[in-house]
Amino acid sequence: MPQSGSSTPDIQDAFKAHPELRDICGKVLGAVSQAGLSNRVYRLETDRGAFFLRLPRAETAGMVDRDDEAENISRAAGLGVALTPLFCEPVAGLLLTRAVETISAAPDALATRLGEVLGKLHASKAVFRGKLDPDRVIQSQKSTLAEDGRTGADVALLDRVLQLLRPHERPDHDRVAVPSHGDPSPGNCLMASDRLWLIDWEYSAMADPAWDLAYASLEHAFSVAQEGRFLTAYRHRAGDRLCPSARYLAIMKAKCDVVSALWGLEQLRQESDKTDFLAFAHARRDRALATARRITG
Structure with missing residues (x-):
């Protein structure tokens, strides 16, 4: 079940710390947690469309070079194999992209x-x-x-x-x-x-x-x-x-x-x-x- 933005503290905290997220996403209408072992990932439904928001887990802090990751994502997106980052904050490990509609594949x-x-x-x-x-x-x-x-x-x-x-x-x-x-x-x-x-x-x-x-x-x-x-x-x-x-x-x-x-x-x-x-x-x-x-x- 989607959760409202107001009932998801980590999303609230991210939007408060990074006002650019609201500038891009607009008002969050709901959030659905996605599967993931090393990060917290949400699909956000907003009045400007759907987005994926990646927030790191505390236990992964220091285990990933986020500057390298950000650069590599940018290059992969240029090749058409990665979703284009709309907002990326390496220090916080935060990443925002447009959501895509997935299909079940054989x-x-x-x-x-x-x-x-x-x-x-x-x-x-x-x-x-x-x-x-x-x-x-x-x-x-x-x-x-x-x-x-x-x-x-x-x-x-x-x-x-x-x-x-x-x-x-x-x-x-x-x-x-x-x-x-x-x-x-x-x-x-x-x-x-x-x-x-x-x-x-x-x-x-x-x-x-x-x-x-x-x-x-x-x-x-x-x-x-x-x-x-x-x-x-x-x-x-x-x-x-x-x-x-x-x-x-x-x-x-x-x-x-x-x-x-x-x-x-x-x-x-x-x-x-x-x-x-x-x-x-x-x-x-x-x-x-x-x-x-x-x-x-």
Whole structure:
């Protein structure tokens, strides 16, 4: 059920702190909370139309470079793959865009559209701020968990995944860094009638193209056939050079799951109660281990 603007304190506070929001949106008639793990996102119904308002959660403060995010969103919007920011305040982590009307898409159609969008992004030659290196991300995550006795056994199993992968992880050829979304999960993909939009660019950076491809395939739970459609559409836009081999993609999938599992453990350490992060972390941990064992035979 929509909530009135007056009954949503965080929206009230945002409009009070940033009068520009009222200048753009006009009067808020109602607000509907949207799904999201790392931010508070609302669809605002106003007398000037519908908008998406992103407000960060306190526990994510300092975890995202909002200046880099703002610059990357602007460049992605110029490519037609991100919604154009109407108001962006990096210090506060606040972002306002027009809302889009979404449609339900069959899994095959979504896989094709997502492959096209990521292919367009990766082949664009745009230069994003920041660098996403899975190995450095993992080391940083592990350092934050080092003193948490509750997660020691889980981290040890994830280390085992990395040990299994290490002799096999050399790419088939030199990989280039491309502008990447970083988190193309279902909640960050909005299917409209004419295109698929990517939202939530918090983890966008220059990265190995295999990262976005592996993460998308995992989080959308693509079947073998759907992944085939996804990669075919990607190659059509980006070419064969950027598309990883099946083996290298599998290795990156395992690393993606290690990062996701460690992220879940970090949320548990911060005592976030938004979801069952322990179950989330264990599911990603177990899938990473299974993938690594398949790769190593």
